[in-house]
Amino acid sequence: MGNSVARSNVQGVCKLCGSTARLCKSHYLGKALYRLSGEYQVNHPVVFTPKVIAATPRQMWNHLLCEVCEKRFNNYGEATALGLLYRGDRFPLLERMRLAVPISREATVTRFSGRDMGIDAERLAYFALSLLWRGSVNVWKTLEGQTTSVALGVYEEPIRQYLVGETSFPEDAYVIVTACIDLGSQCMILAPWEIPVDGGVYRQFEILTRGLWFRIVLGKEVPAGLSNLCTVHSSKQIMFTMDCTTEILHAVCHFFDMAEDTVKLERFTR
Numbered sequence: 680m681g682n683s684v685a686r687s688n689v690q691g692v693c694k695l696c697g698s699t700a701r702l703c704k705s706h707y708l709g710k711a712l713y714r715l716s717g718e719y720q721v722n723h724p725v726v727f728t729p730k731v732i733a734a735t736p737r738q739m740w741n742h743l744l745c746e747v748c749e750k751r752f753n754n755y756g757e758a759t760a761l762g763l764l765y766r767g768d769r770f771p772l773l774e775r776m777r778l779a780v781p782i783s784r785e786a787t788v789t790r791f792s793g794r795d796m797g798i799d800a801e802r803l804a805y806f807a808l809s810l811l812w813r814g815s816v817n818v819w820k821t822l823e824g825q826t827t828s829v830a831l832g833v834y835e836e837p838i839r840q841y842l843v844g845e846t847s848f849p850e851d852a853y854v855i856v857t858a859c860i861d862l863g864s865q866c867m868i869l870a871p872w873e874i875p876v877d878g879g880v881y882r883q884f885e886i887l888t889r890g891l892w893f894r895i896v897l898g899k900e901v902p903a904g905l906s907n908l909c910t911v912h913s914s915k916q917i918m919f920t921m922d923c924t925t926e927i928l929h930a931v932c933h934f935f936d937m938a939e940d941t942v943k944l945e946r947f948t949r
Contacts, residue, residue, distance in 0.1 A: 693745035694816045695843050705743035707819050708810065708870060708888070739819040739827075739870075748843070756806030759799060765865035765890035772798075773858045773890070776920050793856075793916035800916035804854035804909075805842070807893035810886055812838045814871045829871050829884065834897045853901060853909040855894040859923040865890035869930060887930070892923055 689702045744752070763772035775796050782790045793800035814829040816839075831838065840846040859865055869887040876883055881898025896905060906912040 689742040691742060693748055694743050695748040695751075695839060696745065698745055698747075700745035700747075702742035703744055703746055703749045704740050705749060705813070707739035707741075707813055707817075708868060741817055741819065743813070743817055751843070752809050756802050756809050759802035760806040760888065760891060763798070763803070763891070764888055770858070770865060770890055772918075773860065773920065776858060776918075782915065782917070787921060789920045791918050791920070793910060793918045795915065796918075798916070798918070800856065800910040800918060801848065803856050803891070803893075804848070804911045807854050807856075807886055807895055808838050808852065809842055810888075810893075811871045811884055811895055812842060827870060829873060831882075831897070834882065848911050849897075851897060851899055852911075853896040853905050854911060855896075855908050855919070856910045857892040857894070857919040857921050857923065859887075859890045859892055859927075860920055861922045861924045861927070864892065864923040864927045867927065871895075872930070885930070887927070892921075892926070 690699065691702045692699055693702065764770070765773075775798070776789075776791050779791055779796050782792055784790075793803075811829065811831070812835065814827070815831040815835050818828045834849075834851070837846070837849045838852065841849055841852075864887060866889065867887055868889060869885075871884050871886045874883040874885060880900040881896055884895045884897075886893040886895070896902075908917055910916050910918055
């Protein structure tokens with residue numbers, strides 16, 4: 680959303696690489712993801728904010744990145760994610776998992792090797808971190824003058840350095856990738872939100888993009904064994920399948936609890 684009109688020649692400093700250049704119309708969740716959602720939805724997506732729940736075609740954007748960095752985000756993460764998430768008639772990642780031999784099966788979770796399936800899982804992690812970082816470096820306008828963002832604090836700069844190609848994947852970052860088998864999660868997009876952690880010894884964020892559920896943990900003092908669950912740090916680039924119905928209900932209820940004005944939602948659902 681950003682400015683009301685996108686200008687074609689906005690000069691400024693790119694948030695990612697720091698160069699002074701013409702800035703693109705950068706979308707918080709990626710233009711292609713918005714477009715994909717529009718192809719498979721009869722009604723406009725429902726936006727949840729602290730004061731309003733409403734269906735709207737408006738997108739969150741701002742002049743944020745130069746053309747080179749926009750292409751970097753696409754080439755190193757977004758293109759891979761878009762090719763694997765739920766597309767209305769297909770869910771390519773889940774299809775590949777159903778043909779693969781799992782590493783293990785538990786009561787509610789099945790574990791696979793991204794490496795064995797021929798998936799460059801780090802590109803999915805890159806995509807998740809790029810969304811999280813974008814939420815931190817800009818205050819995004821939503822509806823009726825409201826805004827959304829996340830605060831990464833000391834983790835913002837290391838993630839930026841990784842995203843721009845100056846460093847390797849951060850040692851203190853862990854990304855868990857889950858392909859949701861429930862239709863509700865497959866049809867929904869939720870921008871990054873933080874999960875409170877007792878004691879605040881580490882930070883945890885979650886992102887949902889049409890069936891791809893990302894859990895991002897940042898910190899040095901993280902739960903034991905987390906490296907074995909991370910799609911980058913684990914030797915087999917671990918990925919999961921799971922019915923996320925309960926998780927999505929908790930997330931949506933959280934937004935409902937925050938919302939003060941549900942009248943608009945009623946209007947769009949009558």
